[in-house]
Amino acid sequence: MADRSIFDEMNGQDGQGRAAYDVLQDWLKSAPTELLERRRAEAELLFRKVGITFAVYGNAEAEERLIPFDIIPRILSGREWSRLSQGLEQRVTALNMFLKDIYGAREILRAGIVPEELVYQNPYYRPQMNGLSLRGGVYVQVAGVDVVRVDDEDFYVLEDNLRTPSGVSYMLENREVMLRLFPDLMAMQRIRPIENYVNELLATLKSVAPEGSNRPTVVVLTPGSLNSAYYEHSFLADRMGVELVEGRDLFVRDEVVYMRTTQGPKRVDVIYSRIDDDFLDPLVFRSDSALGVPGLIAAYRAGNVTIANAPGTGVADDKAMYSYVPDIVRFYTGEEPILKNVxxxxxxxxxxxxxxxxxxxxxxxxxxxxxxxxxxxxxxxxxxxxxxxxxxxxxxxxxxxxxxxTLALSTSPIFTQNGLAPRHVDLRPFVLSGADRVRLVPGGLTRVALTEGSLVVNSSQGGGTKDTWVLSE
Amino acid sequence: MLSRDADSLYWLSRYVERAENTARILDVAYRMASMPISYNGVDTNEWESALITASALQGFRALYDEVTPENVIDYLAFSEANPSSIQGCFDTARQNARSVRGALTSEMWESINSAWLDLRRFKSQTLQVEDLPRFLNLVKETSLRYDGSALRTMLRNDAYWFSRLGVYIERADNTARVLDVKYHVLLPKDSEVGGGIDYYQWAAILRSVSALVSYQWVYHQNLRPWLVADLLILREEMPRSLAACYAALSRHLDDISERYGTSGNAQRMARAAHARLTNRTIEDIFQHGLHEFLEDFITENSRLGVAITNQYLG
Missing domain, CATH: 3.30.1490.270 (Dna Ligase; domain 1)
Structure with a gap:
C-alpha cells in the first residue's frame, strides 16, 4: 500500500478516503478488474485511431508515440478548485502586470524588489518589446501553470509556463475518451464540463485583436508537422475553426500581415503563436530561422497584428525569476499570494x-x-x-x-496490471487572460509519473496523463 | 483556405487514388500471370506491362536486373526508392493528411491513419506472392473508405473541391495509361473476340478499372475492342472513363470559380478538354490513331494539373 507519509488524492494522508472520491471508490469496488482492463484497451485504441501522438526529441526510433493514458480520474472538489482558481487568476494577473511594468515604467526594478540583472541579462528579455502598449495590458494570454500539492491544505506552483504551454489538447481528448468509456460512472455525479475551452480561447484571442479590427481573423502559428506538439496545434485550430499556418504561409507588406490563400492574400489580425520568440522573425531575432515571418515584429510594433503570447514573456517564467513571484504578486496586487511557491x-x-x-x-x-x-x-x-x-x-x-x-508530491491511484497503485501527479490548469477578463475552465491536465516512486511527470520522460474532474459545489 | 492546405488536400487525394490504381495494376498482372500459358499467350510479360502502366519501368530498371514477380511487387508495392509505390503513396498521403488535419473530417483521417498502420505490417521480404491479393484488397478498401468518407462527411466547400480535383486528375491519367499500354491489342477493328489470348487481355483491361460487368450492361454483346475503348474514353456513365473524369473536373472547377467569383485558365482548359471528349466518336479517335490520342490526352491532363497548381495552390 501507499507510503503513509505521502498524501494521496483518493485516500488522504491516513488512508481514510477523501469525500470527492466517494462515488468513484464505490464504483471501483463493484467494477470487476476485467472491465477496467477492457476499458483501458479501448482507450488505447481510441487514442491510436485519432492519432494523438507526440514526437520525442532525440528518439528517432519512437518517432510517434502515444502519450500513456490512465483511466482512473483525478478528482478535485468544488471548494478545492475555487481556491485554486482564485490563486491562479491572482498569480497570472500579477505576472501580466509585471511584464507590462518591466517593458514600461520599471517600477518594480526601481523599488528594488527584483534585481535588474535578472531582467536585463535574461535570455528571454526582448528589448523590442520596450514601450509598446498591448491591448488590455495582456502579455500572457495563455498560461499553463504547473501546480502540485503535498497535503490537504496547499497548492504549490512549480512553474508558471508563460511562453507556449502545451497539453490542453490532452486535457480535452482525455475527457472525450472518458465520456465514451465511462458514461455510467460519470452520470453518477456532477462533473463540471471543460469542453468550452476552445470557445474561451477564441474569445480571449479576439479580445486582444488590434483596435479597429471588427471581425478579427485569428490564426494558429505552428513550427510544422515535425514539432512534438503539432497534434495540439492542429487540434486547436480545427476546434476554433481557424487556419493553422506555418511561417511560409504568412507574409508582411506595408507592416500588415497576410496569409496566402486560394483566393489571394488575406489579412491576419491575431496570431496564436506556438513558435518560440527566437524564431518569429528572422529580421529581428535568429536570422537563420526558416520558421518565422520576415517583418512580423515590425508589423507587431506598428500595432497591426497581435501575437499571443507576446514575445518576451519568458523573462517572467524562468526558474530564477520564479523565486520572486510571491513578491511580484504582493507588489502589484497588494494581496498575499494564495498559491505557494516551493x-x-x-x-x-x-x-x-x-x-x-x-x-x-x-x-x-x-x-x-x-x-x-x-x-x-x-x-x-x-x-x-x-x-x-x-x-x-x-x-x-x-x-x-x-x-x-524534493517535495513529497501527492499521489493518485493508477490502474496497473496488479490493480490500483499510487503514483505521483501534478496538475496543469490553463489560464486565459483577455483584454476583458480572465477565463479558466475547471480542472486542467493531470500528469502522472507512471514509474513507481518517480517524480518526473513530463511526457518526454515517460509520464502519462489522466482526466481531471472538478465536482460542482 | 490556405494555399498550402489546398495543395496538401489535392495531393493527399492523388496519392490515395494512385495507390489504388497501382493495386489494380498489380492485381491484373497477378491474375494474368497465374493463368495457364495456353490462355495467356507466351509472348506477353504481364509483370512488365504492370511496370509500364504505372510508368515505373525506368525507375525499376535502375534498381533490378530482372523482371520477376517478386521484384515488380517489391518495387510497385513497397520500395522506398519508388515514391509512387503503394507504401510510398500512403506515407506521403499520411504526411499530407497530418498537415491538414483541420480540413479533413475525422472519418477521412482515420481511414488514412489506420491504413497506414495496417499496411506497415506487410513487408516485402516476408510477403508470399499468394498473399498479394489480401494486401491489394486492403489498399482498394482503404481507397473506397477514404472516398466514401469524403463524399459522406465533408462540407461542400473549397476543401472538398480541391480534394476531388486530385482524385480525377489522377484517375484520368491512370485510365489513359491502362489503355495506352494495351492499345495494340485493341487495334483490330470490329473483330469479335474468340477466346484465348485477346479475350483475357481485354477482360483484364476492363477489370483493372472495375468495368467488366459494366461493359455487358452498356453494350449487351461480346467484347469488341472499339467498344472497350469507347467505354473507357467517351462514356460518361462509366465512372473511371476519361469523359466522366473531365465532367467532374470541369464541374468542380466551376464550383470553385462560382464560390470565389473569378475563373481562370484551369476552368477554360478543363471545359475545352471535356468538350473534346463529348464531341468525338470512337471511330474518329481510331482513325487518327488511338496511341496518339492517348499520348496527347496524358500531356494535356498533366498540363491541367499544373494550371490548377499555378492558379490556386502555389
Whole structure:
C-alpha cells in the first residue's frame, strides 16, 4: 500500500478516503478488474485511431508515440478548485502586470524588489518589446501553470509556463475518451464540463485583436508537422475553426500581415503563436530561422497584428525569476499570494550555492531556463556519479541553476496490471487572460509519473496523463 | 483556405487514388500471370506491362536486373526508392493528411491513419506472392473508405473541391495509361473476340478499372475492342472513363470559380478538354490513331494539373 507519509488524492494522508472520491471508490469496488482492463484497451485504441501522438526529441526510433493514458480520474472538489482558481487568476494577473511594468515604467526594478540583472541579462528579455502598449495590458494570454500539492491544505506552483504551454489538447481528448468509456460512472455525479475551452480561447484571442479590427481573423502559428506538439496545434485550430499556418504561409507588406490563400492574400489580425520568440522573425531575432515571418515584429510594433503570447514573456517564467513571484504578486496586487511557491535556493547567491552543493542528495536542481524535465537532477534518485557531475556544472555556472527541496508530491491511484497503485501527479490548469477578463475552465491536465516512486511527470520522460474532474459545489 | 492546405488536400487525394490504381495494376498482372500459358499467350510479360502502366519501368530498371514477380511487387508495392509505390503513396498521403488535419473530417483521417498502420505490417521480404491479393484488397478498401468518407462527411466547400480535383486528375491519367499500354491489342477493328489470348487481355483491361460487368450492361454483346475503348474514353456513365473524369473536373472547377467569383485558365482548359471528349466518336479517335490520342490526352491532363497548381495552390 501507499507510503503513509505521502498524501494521496483518493485516500488522504491516513488512508481514510477523501469525500470527492466517494462515488468513484464505490464504483471501483463493484467494477470487476476485467472491465477496467477492457476499458483501458479501448482507450488505447481510441487514442491510436485519432492519432494523438507526440514526437520525442532525440528518439528517432519512437518517432510517434502515444502519450500513456490512465483511466482512473483525478478528482478535485468544488471548494478545492475555487481556491485554486482564485490563486491562479491572482498569480497570472500579477505576472501580466509585471511584464507590462518591466517593458514600461520599471517600477518594480526601481523599488528594488527584483534585481535588474535578472531582467536585463535574461535570455528571454526582448528589448523590442520596450514601450509598446498591448491591448488590455495582456502579455500572457495563455498560461499553463504547473501546480502540485503535498497535503490537504496547499497548492504549490512549480512553474508558471508563460511562453507556449502545451497539453490542453490532452486535457480535452482525455475527457472525450472518458465520456465514451465511462458514461455510467460519470452520470453518477456532477462533473463540471471543460469542453468550452476552445470557445474561451477564441474569445480571449479576439479580445486582444488590434483596435479597429471588427471581425478579427485569428490564426494558429505552428513550427510544422515535425514539432512534438503539432497534434495540439492542429487540434486547436480545427476546434476554433481557424487556419493553422506555418511561417511560409504568412507574409508582411506595408507592416500588415497576410496569409496566402486560394483566393489571394488575406489579412491576419491575431496570431496564436506556438513558435518560440527566437524564431518569429528572422529580421529581428535568429536570422537563420526558416520558421518565422520576415517583418512580423515590425508589423507587431506598428500595432497591426497581435501575437499571443507576446514575445518576451519568458523573462517572467524562468526558474530564477520564479523565486520572486510571491513578491511580484504582493507588489502589484497588494494581496498575499494564495498559491505557494516551493522554497528555492538561487545558486547565484553564495550562501545558497554552498548549501546546494553540500546537499545535492536531497535536492532537485534545475537549469534556470530548462523545460520538459531536461537538464535537471533529482538528487535522492541520482547516482553519486550523476550528482558529482551535476555539482561541477553548478559550480561552473551557478547563475544557471536553482535548487528546491524534493517535495513529497501527492499521489493518485493508477490502474496497473496488479490493480490500483499510487503514483505521483501534478496538475496543469490553463489560464486565459483577455483584454476583458480572465477565463479558466475547471480542472486542467493531470500528469502522472507512471514509474513507481518517480517524480518526473513530463511526457518526454515517460509520464502519462489522466482526466481531471472538478465536482460542482 | 490556405494555399498550402489546398495543395496538401489535392495531393493527399492523388496519392490515395494512385495507390489504388497501382493495386489494380498489380492485381491484373497477378491474375494474368497465374493463368495457364495456353490462355495467356507466351509472348506477353504481364509483370512488365504492370511496370509500364504505372510508368515505373525506368525507375525499376535502375534498381533490378530482372523482371520477376517478386521484384515488380517489391518495387510497385513497397520500395522506398519508388515514391509512387503503394507504401510510398500512403506515407506521403499520411504526411499530407497530418498537415491538414483541420480540413479533413475525422472519418477521412482515420481511414488514412489506420491504413497506414495496417499496411506497415506487410513487408516485402516476408510477403508470399499468394498473399498479394489480401494486401491489394486492403489498399482498394482503404481507397473506397477514404472516398466514401469524403463524399459522406465533408462540407461542400473549397476543401472538398480541391480534394476531388486530385482524385480525377489522377484517375484520368491512370485510365489513359491502362489503355495506352494495351492499345495494340485493341487495334483490330470490329473483330469479335474468340477466346484465348485477346479475350483475357481485354477482360483484364476492363477489370483493372472495375468495368467488366459494366461493359455487358452498356453494350449487351461480346467484347469488341472499339467498344472497350469507347467505354473507357467517351462514356460518361462509366465512372473511371476519361469523359466522366473531365465532367467532374470541369464541374468542380466551376464550383470553385462560382464560390470565389473569378475563373481562370484551369476552368477554360478543363471545359475545352471535356468538350473534346463529348464531341468525338470512337471511330474518329481510331482513325487518327488511338496511341496518339492517348499520348496527347496524358500531356494535356498533366498540363491541367499544373494550371490548377499555378492558379490556386502555389
Amino acid at each position: 522554497p528555492t535556493w538561487r545558486c547565484r547567491e553564495p550562501d545558497a550555492l554552498k548549501y546546494v552543493t553540500d546537499n545535492l542528495h536531497e535536492l532537485v536542481v534545475k537549469e534556470v531556463n530548462g523545460s520538459g524535465g531536461y537538464g535537471m537532477l533529482v538528487g535522492p534518485h541520482a547516482t553519486r556519479e550523476a550528482r558529482d557531475e551535476f555539482r561541477r556544472r553548478v559550480l561552473d555556472r551557478p547563475d544557471n541553476y536553482i535548487a528546491q527541496p
